[in-house]
Amino acid sequence: MQETISIKISNPDHEKAASILEELSKNLYIRFGSDGKNSFQDWQNENAKYVFVIAEINTEIVGCGAIRPVNEHTGEVKRMYxxxxxxxxxxxxxxxxxxxxxxxxxxxxxxETRVKNESAIQFYQKQEYNIIPNYGKYRDRPEAICLGKSLN
Structure with a gap:
């Protein structure tokens, strides 16, 4: 039987959200030696261009994800877990x-994800994201791989 997943917009500072974000950070640190927190420091809760969500099955928080602006027409997916x-x-x-x-x-x-994170790369490619040139702070980072998708 497929369990029902509910997605809710949240604040990343909310207690429930903070616990899943901490779990994500620990997971990343164990797997890749970096927790990824430094790429999520400039969050703006009041800005409508920023969206943070949590996933729940029953009352358990089972995932999270976010979008923040890169520019007027491009959003960046962050903290997917x-x-x-x-x-x-x-x-x-x-x-x-x-x-x-x-x-x-x-x-x-x-x-952006790590080149070593093959499962994430495969996941995004199945969701029709394509490898793109590294952008922004990832431009000269050989350990990084960037992907993108048109929403049109």
Whole structure:
């Protein structure tokens, strides 16, 4: 039986959100030696171009994700995390974020992950994200790989 995943817009500083973000950071640190927190420091809760969401099954927080602006038409996917594999949590989160991105007015989404994070790269490619040239602070970072998707 497929469990129902509910996605809710939240504040990353909220207690429930903070716990799943901390779990994500620990997971990244164990796998890649960096927790990724420094790429999520400039969050603006009051800005409508920023969206942070949590995923719940029953009352358990099972994932999170975010979008923030790169420029007027491009949003960046950040802090994507699914606690369990095979439950379509990541797909549900990303579809929700993409719908919100369109509503906000973004026409493109981009993201960065580690080259070593093969499961994430495969996940995004299955969701129709393509490898793009590294952008912004990732430009000269050989350990980084960037992907993007047109929302048109």
């Amino acid at each position: 699914s606690k369990y594999r095979g439950k379509k949590i990541g797909q549900t989160l990303l579809a929700f974020l993409e719908d919100n991105a369109r509503t906000i007015g973004y026409t493109n989404l981009v993201l």
